[in-house]
Amino acid sequence: MKTFSVGDWTKSRLISVVVALIFCFLCQLAFGGDGLKIYLRLLFSLVGIYVTLAVSLNLINGITGQFSIGHAAFYQIGAYTAALLGSTYFSNMANHSSLLWLFMAMIFSAIVAGVAGFIVGLPSLRLRGDYLAVVTLGIGEIVNIIVKNQKSLGEAYGLSTAKYESTVFAVVLLAIICIAVSRNLLKTSHGLAFLAVREDEIASSAMGVNLTKVKVTAFVLGSAFAGAAGALYAHTKGFVGPADFSMDTSFLILTMVVLGGTGSITGTTCAAIVLFIIPEKMRDMHDLMLGVPIGVAIGIMVGVGMLKKIQDTFHGDGKVRFGMNIGSMVLGIIVAYGASKLLCTIHGLQTMVNGQLFRMPVLAITLVVVMLLRPQGIFGHNEFSWSWVQKLIGKKNVPEAEVAA
Amino acid sequence: MSILTLKDATIKFGGLTAVNSVSFELNKGDLFGLIGPNGAGKTTCFNIITGVYEPTSGEILFNGKRITGTPSNKIAQLGICRTFQNIRLFQSMTSLENVVVGGFLRHKTVLGSALCYLPGAIKETEKLKLQALELLKLVDLDDVANTRSRDLPYGKQRRLEIARALATQPQLLLLDEPAAGMNPNEKKELLDMVKKIRDELGVTVLLIEHDMKFVMNLCEKIFVLDHGEEIAQGPPSEIRSNPKVIAAYLGEAV
Numbered sequence: 001m002k003t004f005s006v007g008d009w010t011k012s013r014l015i016s017v018v019v020a021l022i023f024c025f026l027c028q029l030a031f032g033g034d035g036l037k038i039y040l041r042l043l044f045s046l047v048g049i050y051v052t053l054a055v056s057l058n059l060i061n062g063i064t065g066q067f068s069i070g071h072a073a074f075y076q077i078g079a080y081t082a083a084l085l086g087s088t089y090f091s092n093m094a095n096h097s098s099l100l101w102l103f104m105a106m107i108f109s110a111i112v113a114g115v116a117g118f119i120v121g122l123p124s125l126r127l128r129g130d131y132l133a134v135v136t137l138g139i140g141e142i143v144n145i146i147v148k149n150q151k152s153l154g155e156a157y158g159l160s161t162a163k164y165e166s167t168v169f170a171v172v173l174l175a176i177i178c179i180a181v182s183r184n185l186l187k188t189s190h191g192l193a194f195l196a197v198r199e200d201e202i203a204s205s206a207m208g209v210n211l212t213k214v215k216v217t218a219f220v221l222g223s224a225f226a227g228a229a230g231a232l233y234a235h236t237k238g239f240v241g242p243a244d245f246s247m248d249t250s251f252l253i254l255t256m257v258v259l260g261g262t263g264s265i266t267g268t269t270c271a272a273i274v275l276f277i278i279p280e281k282m283r284d285m286h287d288l289m290l291g292v293p294i295g296v297a298i299g300i301m302v303g304v305g306m307l308k309k310i311q312d313t314f315h316g317d318g319k320v321r322f323g324m325n326i327g328s329m330v331l332g333i334i335v336a337y338g339a340s341k342l343l344c345t346i347h348g349l350q351t352m353v354n355g356q357l358f359r360m361p362v363l364a365i366t367l368v369v370v371m372l373l374r375p376q377g378i379f380g381h382n383e384f385s386w387s388w389v390q391k392l393i394g395k396k397n398v399p400e401a402e403v404a405a
Numbered sequence: 406m407s408i409l410t411l412k413d414a415t416i417k418f419g420g421l422t423a424v425n426s427v428s429f430e431l432n433k434g435d436l437f438g439l440i441g442p443n444g445a446g447k448t449t450c451f452n453i454i455t456g457v458y459e460p461t462s463g464e465i466l467f468n469g470k471r472i473t474g475t476p477s478n479k480i481a482q483l484g485i486c487r488t489f490q491n492i493r494l495f496q497s498m499t500s501l502e503n504v505v506v507g508g509f510l511r512h513k514t515v516l517g518s519a520l521c522y523l524p525g526a527i528k529e530t531e532k533l534k535l536q537a538l539e540l541l542k543l544v545d546l547d548d549v550a551n552t553r554s555r556d557l558p559y560g561k562q563r564r565l566e567i568a569r570a571l572a573t574q575p576q577l578l579l580l581d582e583p584a585a586g587m588n589p590n591e592k593k594e595l596l597d598m599v600k601k602i603r604d605e606l607g608v609t610v611l612l613i614e615h616d617m618k619f620v621m622n623l624c625e626k627i628f629v630l631d632h633g634e635e636i637a638q639g640p641p642s643e644i645r646s647n648p649k650v651i652a653a654y655l656g657e658a659v
Contacts, residue, residue, distance in 0.1 A: 006524060009524055184519060184521065187522065187527075189508075189509050189533050192506050195495065195498060195506075199495035202457070202477075202493060203489065203493035203495065204506065205477040206477050206493075207478075207509070207569065207570075207572075207573060208481030208573055217516060
């Protein structure tokens, strides 16, 4: 085991912070522009916001194992806090120095959402599993309904507030902070106590872990990050309405966590990016011959069937197995392409349909396929690490302890 | 000096009296056995002591202080730790991490320092890992420190549970059927290990076990429960010849 040295620590911290800030700045430069880039900026900001939301929910669902499905409520509380404060009490400041106000809004919203998380969490975290899920689901709806019926909160019309270009910087920074905090937690003994609560409540309590404290802490932290993300959402769009925080949003965030692998920060981040971009990109699909989607469906079935067969029956060398998996995916793509071409020659299947119709079904099919092949999520409990990459490339001289760390 | 005292501890679940007015006393450094037929209330006794259940009446004293009704995690902090009859390890965590969680209850750094990855939290984590490695060596599991605990064979899982409990630095260790499912060789090793824990670490041990050879060889004092009530207590030689115990539990041949 490597021992700790202050010099190394300072150096690595400093480098990470500088790299993170430069990265945020580059993102702002690349996506922050005006004009034609408005759509791109919105898309990029939303991806960042959803990464934050998913990683913060992962803190509650994945790491601490408390099944919460009302995450949109805290996101909403944060968004409305920022919108309300920005358009009333702090409108001067909000109009003059956007970045300073953004950070203040983030902190305000995080505090308000965190307090809300504490109030909700303290009584409801005594429940377990399904019961907690139902309660959090209810809370999500309650918050949304209250907002819908409050005149001061704009009822169903929503609130408008200042809109900034500089949100990209803040969005990326928040996502990085959220990921860093989760990762730091897991690297220290405090995080192991959180994981222990997920694994076995009775045993962790017998080992002296304070269950209520751990659960409520996770809930408050997760809610606070969701609130901060909400503040950025409000200022990215310049508008907040109750429709953006419905149950669907909660489920989308939950899906990201489950798909990526509950507990895996890397998995959740990747899943959030993919799940947000696929449906967005599919908006570009317009006219399709009816044969194409049918052909693709056949291709998917063949590919998944092969994959499942390999997973169930082949137990040999990892590299061969990996190759076979890739092979079956390629086969699926070829079959999909061939079948589409073939089917489109049939007269009845040459009818034109709108490709956008398939936006949501494709998402659903993706989920079903992943859950069939990997019930534990794409990354399982695993995390990305450099030593893992080295191992994959084939450098054998990585010390065992480092891989474990 | 008495470390743990049960005074008329009773617990009722609805109409069922699981433990009825049980009283016994453990002195510092004892190897104390708790035996009895299945369903006699042995594990319930453990659950009362460790705060999983609160006794309906009676009281429990630890080092002269009343601990009845204290929550489990506080009891662990006071210095009582246990293992479980049906192994309850943190399954997807490695052996080392399991033991680190055991040592975590005496942490001094605050959560904020962990979230910001400050030197205090890192140093503490390293210290806990080193301490955990020592304990894994004690129970002869240091070779599987980085194996997921779910993947360990049964006997090793039992030993890992003991290491995890020891990491909380207990004064009193409760072992719930530690030898269950072990082969004779493993049982012998376990016997030596428990003795070592008592002699070297000075931990008082209270254990439940069905293997009479194991209990009689190990324990210096035995308490026999049947239907939630005391039927005998004393040194093994007395218990072995006690007619009530023979009738209720041991049978003629032992």
